[in-house]
Amino acid sequence: MPNMExxxxxxxxxxxRAAEAVCLVPSGDRCGxxxxxxxxxxxxxxxxxxxxxxxxxxxxxxxxxxWFFDEPVVALSLTDVPGVLLVALASRLLFWTPSSDTRRxxxxxxxxxxxxxxxxxxxxxxxxxWVGSMxxxxxxxxxxxPIGSGGGQLLxxxxxxxxxxxxxxIGMPNTLCWSPDRRHFYFSDSLExxxxxxxxxxxxxxxxxxxxxxxxxxxxxxxxSAMDAEGCLWNCRYDGACVVRITPDxxxxxxxxxxxxxxxxxxxxGADLKTLLITTAASRRRGDRLAGxxxxxxxxVQGQPENRFRLANLT
Numbered sequence: 532m533p534n535m536e537x538x539x540x541x542x543x544x545x546x547x548r549a550a551e552a553v554c555l556v557p558s559g560d561r562c563g564x565x566x567x568x569x570x571x572x573x574x575x576x577x578x579x580x581x582x583x584x585x586x587x588x589x590x591x592x593x594x595x596x597x598w599f600f601d602e603p604v605v606a607l608s609l610t611d612v613p614g615v616l617l618v619a620l621a622s623r624l625l626f627w628t629p630s631s632d633t634r635r636x637x638x639x640x641x642x643x644x645x646x647x648x649x650x651x652x653x654x655x656x657x658x659x660x661w662v663g664s665m666x667x668x669x670x671x672x673x674x675x676x677p678i679g680s681g682g683g684q685l686l687x688x689x690x691x692x693x694x695x696x697x698x699x700x701i702g703m704p705n706t707l708c709w710s711p712d713r714r715h716f717y718f719s720d721s722l723e724x725x726x727x728x729x730x731x732x733x734x735x736x737x738x739x740x741x742x743x744x745x746x747x748x749x750x751x752x753x754x755x756s757a758m759d760a761e762g763c764l765w766n767c768r769y770d771g772a773c774v775v776r777i778t779p780d781x782x783x784x785x786x787x788x789x790x791x792x793x794x795x796x797x798x799x800x801g802a803d804l805k806t807l808l809i810t811t812a813a814s815r816r817r818g819d820r821l822a823g824x825x826x827x828x829x830x831x832v833q834g835q836p837e838n839r840f841r842l843a844n845l846t
Contacts, residue, residue: 552789552790552809552826552827552828553826553827553828554821554824554825554826555575555588555590555593555808555824555825555826555827556586556588556593556595556824556825557821557823557824558579558586558595558823558824558825559813559822559823559824560577560579560582560584560586560810560811560812560813560823560824560825561579561580561581561582561673561812561813561823562579562580562581562795562812562813563577563578563579563795563796563810563811563812563823563824563825564577564578564579564580564605564606564651564755564795564796564810564812565577565578565604565605565606565607565651565652565755565796565810566755566796566797566798566800566808566809566810566825567607567608567609567616567798567837568798568799568800568801568804568808568836568837569609570802570836571613571614572587572589573589573590573591573802574587574588574589574590575587575588575590575798575800575808575825576607576616576629577607577796577808577810577825578604578605578606578607579604579823580603580604580605580669581603581669581673581674581675582673583599583600583601583602583603583604583673584597584598584599584600584604585597585598585600585604585607585618585627586825587629588825590800590801590806590827598629598632600618600620601620602620602621602622602623603620603621603648603669603673604618604619604620605619605620605621605648605649605650605651605652605662606618606619606649606650606651606652606653606662607619607652608652608653608654608660608837608838608839608840609654609837609838609839609840610626610839610840610841610842611658611839611840611841611842612842614628614629614630615627615628615842616628616629617637617654617660617840617842618634619649619652619660619662620649621641621644621645621648621649621667621669622640622641622644622645622648622649623636623637623639623640623641623644624636624637624638624639624660624688625637626842638692639688639692639694641664643664644667645667645671646666646667647664647665647666647667647682647683648664648665648666648667648668648669649662649663649664650662650663650664650665650683650703650704650705651663651704651705651706651707651755651796652707653707653708653837653838654837654838654839654840655687655709655716655731655736655838656709656713656733656838657733657736658690658838658839658840658841659687659688659689659690659736659840659841660687660688660840661685661686661687661688661697661707662685662686662688662704662707663683663684663685663686663698663701663703663704663705663707664683664684664686664701664704665679665682665683665701665702665703665704666678666679666680666681666682666683666702678702678703678722679702680702680722681700681701681702682700682701683699683700683701683702683703683704684696684698684699684701685697685698685699685701685704685718687736689736690840690841690842697738698718701720702720702721702722702723703720703721703722704718704719704720704721705718705719705720705721705753705754705755705756706718706719706726706753706754706755706756706764706766708756708757708758708764709731709758709835709838710731710758710762710779711758711760711761711762711835712762713731713733714730714731714733715728715729715730715731715779716728716729716730716731716738717729717744717756717758717764719753719756719766721752721753721754721769722752724746724747724748724752724753725743725745725746725747725753726743726744726745726746726753726756726764726766726777727741727742727743727744728741728742728743728744729741743781744764744777744781745766745775745777745781745783748768748771748775748783750768750771750772750773750775750786751768751769751770751771751772751773751794752768752769752770752771753766753767753768753769754766754767754768754769754794754795754796755767755795755796755797755810756796756797757796757797757798757799757807757834757835758834758835759776759799759830759832759833759834759835760804760832760833760834760835761832762778762779763776763777763778763779763784763832764776764777765777765797765807767794767795767796767797767809767810768794769793769794769795769812770792770793771792771794772788772789772790772791772792772793772794773786773787773788773789773794774786774787774789774794774797774807774809774828775787787828789809789811789826790821791811791814791819791821791822791823791824792814792816792819792822793811793812793813793814793822794809794810794811795810795811795812796809796810797809797810798834798837799830799833799834799835799836800827800834803833804833804834804835804836805829805830805831805832805833805834806827806828806829806830807827807828807829807830807834808825808826808827809825809826809827809828810825811823811824811825811826
């Protein structure tokens with residue numbers, strides 16, 4: 532599998548450093564998304580929205596396999612029961628055991644599907660699942676539909692099943708991350724080209740305040756992100772061919788160039804959590820041969836482990 536040399540630029544004092552990215556799986560995803568590192572398996576899971584797939588790749592041997600679902604798969608989460616994942620489909624949530632391919636309904640369903648669908652989702656430090664909704668731009672056969680504006684919500688689905696609404700009139704929800712000290716929550720509406728940071732209460736999971744962390748960045752639009760141990764946000768820029776690292780005070784610390792146009796989301800993985808795993812989407816750009824592949828980039832900083840949904844409390 533080919534290696535790609537990427538250029539990392541620092542800002543405000545540019546100092547070029549070379550990093551080597553590896554195309555782990557040339558999966559050709561129409562819209563790769565939602566990478567999730569599972570330390571117990573030494574594997575990364577990710578999805579292809581338009582082909583209704585979940586993929587898994589074990590980093591040790593790069594062995595991969597895929598599972599098919601009946602709707603677009605939009606987000607994944609670990610749970611506190613080993614071997615069980617929470618799966619967000621376009622219309623509902625499932626509990627899934629990959630080893631046996633057992634699937635069990637969680638109970639939550641999006642009431643206004645198929646006009647709307649779920650999109651980005653992640654579990655918070657308290658074990659509750661946050662997920663955004665948007666105008667449904669994926670047809671029943673997986674073909675794309677026009678992207679609408681507004682109408683989406685930001686939902687928190689508690690371990691008890693209670694659903695709270697924390698945002699409305701959202702165009703395309705993305706970038707759900709929490710700071711290492713559990714005091715801040717990061718969120719973006721991609722259609723506004725703006726990443727917001729909110730105060731987060733670790734005791735009750737409430738968010739409040741809200742200010743712009745990064746707005747109107749010229750390289751594409753903000754898509755999925757990952758948080759590192761230093762409190763910096765690594766944001767994938769859709770149509771921007773890069774990942775940017777943003778400091779807590781909103782400065783672009785570096786720009787990681789990628790050999791594909793549409794970078795979609797990322798997470799930290801590997802035994803030391805220093806491998807940035809990056810999903811991408813297919814592109815019609817000439818020469819974009821690796822578009823839709825899963826990439827890995829070694830970094831000098833450690834990432835944050837993913838939070839786990841509190842499934843044990845529901846069984």
